[in-house]
Amino acid sequence: MIIGVPTEVKNNEFRVALTPAGAVDLTQRGHTVLIQSGAGEGSGFSDEDYRTAGAELVPEVADVWSRAELVLKVKEPQAEEFPRMHEGQVLFTYLHLAAEPECAAALKERGVTAIAYETVTGPKGLPLLAPMSEVAGRLAPQVGAYHLMHSQGGSGMLIGGVPGARAAKVVVVGGGKAGEQAAIIAMGMGADVTVIDLNLERLRELSAMSARGLTTLASNTLTIAQEVAAADMVIGSVLIPGASAPKLVTREMAAAMRPGSVLVDIAIDQGGCFEGSKPTTHAEPTFTVGEQIYYCVANMPGAVPHTATAALTNATLPYIFKLADKGWKAALAADPHLAAGLNVHAGRLTHAPVAEALGEEAMPLEAALAD
Ligand SMILES: NC(=O)C1=CN([C@@H]2O[C@H](COP(=O)(O)OP(=O)(O)OC[C@H]3O[C@@H](n4cnc5c(N)ncnc54)[C@H](O)[C@@H]3O)[C@@H](O)[C@H]2O)C=CC1
Ligand SMILES: CC(=O)C(=O)O
Ligand SMILES: [Mg+2]
Numbered sequence: 001m002i003i004g005v006p007t008e009v010k011n012n013e014f015r016v017a018l019t020p021a022g023a024v025d026l027t028q029r030g031h032t033v034l035i036q037s038g039a040g041e042g043s044g045f046s047d048e049d050y051r052t053a054g055a056e057l058v059p060e061v062a063d064v065w066s067r068a069e070l071v072l073k074v075k076e077p078q079a080e081e082f083p084r085m086h087e088g089q090v091l092f093t094y095l096h097l098a099a100e101p102e103c104a105a106a107l108k109e110r111g112v113t114a115i116a117y118e119t120v121t122g123p124k125g126l127p128l129l130a131p132m133s134e135v136a137g138r139l140a141p142q143v144g145a146y147h148l149m150h151s152q153g154g155s156g157m158l159i160g161g162v163p164g165a166r167a168a169k170v171v172v173v174g175g176g177k178a179g180e181q182a183a184i185i186a187m188g189m190g191a192d193v194t195v196i197d198l199n200l201e202r203l204r205e206l207s208a209m210s211a212r213g214l215t216t217l218a219s220n221t222l223t224i225a226q227e228v229a230a231a232d233m234v235i236g237s238v239l240i241p242g243a244s245a246p247k248l249v250t251r252e253m254a255a256a257m258r259p260g261s262v263l264v265d266i267a268i269d270q271g272g273c274f275e276g277s278k279p280t281t282h283a284e285p286t287f288t289v290g291e292q293i294y295y296c297v298a299n300m301p302g303a304v305p306h307t308a309t310a311a312l313t314n315a316t317l318p319y320i321f322k323l324a325d326k327g328w329k330a331a332l333a334a335d336p337h338l339a340a341g342l343n344v345h346a347g348r349l350t351h352a353p354v355a356e357a358l359g360e361e362a363m364p365l366e367a368a369l370a371d
Contacts, residue, residue, distance in 0.1 A: 001324045002032045004068025006061050007039040010075045012282030014042025014305035017072035017093065019313045020053040022320070027054035031324050034058045034068060043309035065089075070323055074312065075299055076103045087111030090328045092320065094118055094132075095343055096269040096298070098244045098357035099279070107344040113328055117316065118269075119242050119351055120341035126241060128319070128341075130177045131311035133266075135301040137181030137237065140264045141170065141189055143300075144233040147262045147286055147293050154293060155260030157232045160190025167192050171231040173224060173248055173273060174238030175199075175206050175216070178266050182235045187213055194227055224248055229256035236265040236273040242353030244271040251275045251289065259291035268296040333369055346371055 003026060005018045016039050018026075023033045033055040037047055047057050058064050065071065065084035073093035077085060079102070085091065088111065095116035097104040107114045117128035141159065148154035148168065161167035170186040172179045175197035186193045187210065194215040197203050203216040217223050228234055228249055234257075238245055245267040254263060254276060267273040268280075276289035279298045286295050301308035319338055322331040332339040342350045348363035349355040355362035 001069050002067055003070045003324055004034040004064040005039055005072050006064045007036045008074050009078050010299055013075055013299050013302040015074040015302055015309045016040045016043050017074050020045055020049040022313050022317050023050055023053035023055040034064050036061055036064045043305040076100050082106040085110040085112045097343055097354050099269060099271040101358055104358055108347045111347060114344040115341040116343045121337045128315050131315045132301045133177035134181050135308045135311060136266050137178035138185050139300050140182045140235045140266055141186040143295055144262045144264045147295060154262060155258050168232035169230055170233045171227045172235045175202050176239060178237035180206060183214060196224060225253045228253045231257060232261050234263045236267050238267055238273045242351055244357045245273040247275045249274040254292050255290050257292055262293045264295045269298045272296060329369055339365055
């Protein structure tokens, strides 16, 4: 199969969808790997690294897209990429279509078969979302602490406090992969941390894992309002896979926080779980609503590509082998977890929660596989 890897074009996105190590394995399996010249540079991989790995370096982005049967990306196609997609092409990438209606429309219109990393399932959790949730979760207290500084317009709280002056209170709403990692780092920085989740079993796991120092609370509107009002930093990391994120932190709740408090909405790629959230970029990551600072970057791991590219491709490569070796239909028919990744085929949405979020009816998987 001809597999193409274009350079990412989203604002400040320096990850790449395949490492030279992955290119070695794919070429050894008999596949042709096209890498756009320079695609790996932001992650520390030179063109020479890919050439040595057996890949073909392609100077023109148009050639990568026109020749590839399977396109590997990191982020959802951007508007400038829409016309490059062609009928019958298979795309494997993060899509987050519930929050990207224009991208969904383009994928349908161009007749692309699109498989989303974030809806591929596993025996435990979401195996292709988890590594980036770990990265974004670990980054969240770091960026939040930065924006709490007075020089950044923040309240001037040092996250860990000092002896005799209190530490910041950090509230994490949604204690899954991202939330767990955010809590661990925030505790490590000396904050007073609370995690709120609907799933009591999950709260038991977090409580056992942290031994002491972490407060866990069951999610309900009153608890969220009380905790947010007392917080210096709120980190939003809830997820209902495929669906738009529920707006758990209202404007009114956030307005009760001290001026200069920070809200980091990791769940922004699913539309955000704070009422005031709107997607931002690394170039301009924050905005204010009233007196509070919102950080809503939809590709947080793009800021740490050395770590994030390795973590992402470690997870995606086994699935790339399946798609490339068997073809998408046979690969999905053989693996229901991979099949859960199918979001678009033949001009239709194929994932029920994504289709519901976009007000459409999903094409059943069986129909897509029989097409
Ligand atoms: N902005 C970015 O750059 C990135 C964003 N993400 C996003 O972060 C979000 C979280 O991802 P994961 O941690 O992997 O998901 P996850 O599925 O591991 O965790 C989500 C948690 O939310 C909880 N939850 C659901 N409804 C809730 C409610 N009403 N109240 C409290 N908790 C509730 C669930 O019980 C679960 O524990 C996703 O939207 C994901 O796409 C992930 C990576 C990068
Ligand atoms: C999960 C995702 O969308 C990202 O890592 O950018
Ligand atoms: Mg996006």
